[in-house]
Amino acid sequence: MRKRFEWIDNIRGVMIILVALGHIITDGSIDNTFNSIMRMPTFFMISGYLFKFKPRKSYFKHKVMHLLVPYLVYLIPVLAIQMFFEEKGVIEYIARLLLGGPYLYAWTGVFWFITCLFFTQQIFNLFSNWKIKNITILMIIFLLFSYVNDIFFPSINIPLSINLCLYSCPLFFMGFLFKKIIEETSVSIVFPISILFLIFLTSTFYFNNLYINMKIADYGVPFLSFILSVISAFCCILIFKPFKNFHLFSFFGRASMVIMYLHLPFNYFILYIEPNLNPWLILSISVLTPTLLYYVFKKNPISRKYLLGE
Structure with missing residues (x-):
């Protein structure tokens, strides 16, 4: 069994709470710009x-079992319940089930992350014999094309969110590079906390256009926004890595994928029963x-x- 990193579970725990918070607290009482900069990019990193x-x-087979099988086991019934409440037809249900990604919304809106992560991992695993320099060049090209998608083709809908890999792969690559950088970095915890607070102030009160919706x-x-996401994730690692026996958020971190799948179905079902809760x-x-x-x-x-x- 692969060794678990408690500090990584803590980071995942914080991020999945931020994901749920951003999806459920939508009454304008909080600004989600800083949240958006951190949550999904940090998961990829x-x-x-x-x-x-x-x-x-073997990696492909492993990830099919690890990601895609649970994805379908959750998606099939949750989407069926959603379509039932919305009185949608069987044809639309099957179409959304097969197309996934941007064609999923509301109850299943966050399921895009799973297929995007799967393809991101498979794409990156193709570079096993590449030099870091060459991967870096390709990731810059990916990032440039992601902005072409964002600016010139914002309404394009690619099944299973495969186009989002243009942005997620560079994030994934930055996380891959963190391993060596983190080992060589030793700073007071005050420094990363101060940087995160500065990013929070800047994004919340001055530059709301930094908001990311992958x-x-x-x-x-x-x-x-990409750079701030990378810096934020790096700061989170610097904050949590020294606390190897800290468990507060790790309970949520271990359950992060189940929370990812089910927090929106619970939210919408509760609102259906008691809309003023x-x-x-x-x-x-x-x-x-x-x-x-x-x-x-x-x-x-x-x-x-x-x-x-598992």
Whole structure:
């Protein structure tokens, strides 16, 4: 079994709470610009940090079981329930199920992340024999084309969100590079906290156009939003890495994929039953319930395999 990094689970825990917060607290009481800069980009960079090149065939099979099987096991019933409540037809249900990515919304709106992550990992694993210099050049080209998509073709809808890999692959690559940089970096925790606070102030009160929405290929201010995402993730690592025995957020981090799949279905179902319920209470239920379900699923080998991809 692969060794778990508690500090990475803590970062994932913080990020998945930010994801749920950004999706559920939409009454304007908080500004989500800083949140958007950190949450999804950090998930891709953490995945890159953990990445090791593997034989392509076995890696593909492993990730199909780890990502795509749970993706379908959750998507099929959740999308069916969504279509039932919205009184949509079977044809539309099947079309959205097959196309995924940008064709999923509301209850299943965040499922784009899974297919995007899968293709990002598979693309990057193709570079096993490449020099870092050549990968860097290609990632810059990817990033440039992601802005072409953002600026000139903002309404393009590619099935399974494959076009988003133009942006996610450079993020993944930056995480991959972090491994060596982190080992050689030793600073007071005050420094990364100060940098994050500065980014928070700048993005919240001065430059709201830094907002990133990866699902619709809206990448904020070209290059600047990307750089701030990279710096934010780097700061998070510097903050959490020294605290190897800190567990507060790691419980959510381990359950992050289950929370990713289920926080929006819980949110919309609760709103259907009780539309005036306090959104902060809905947020708590939508995060805590999938977390508890994760630890229930862990106890059974069948649910571990098909619901957790383990």
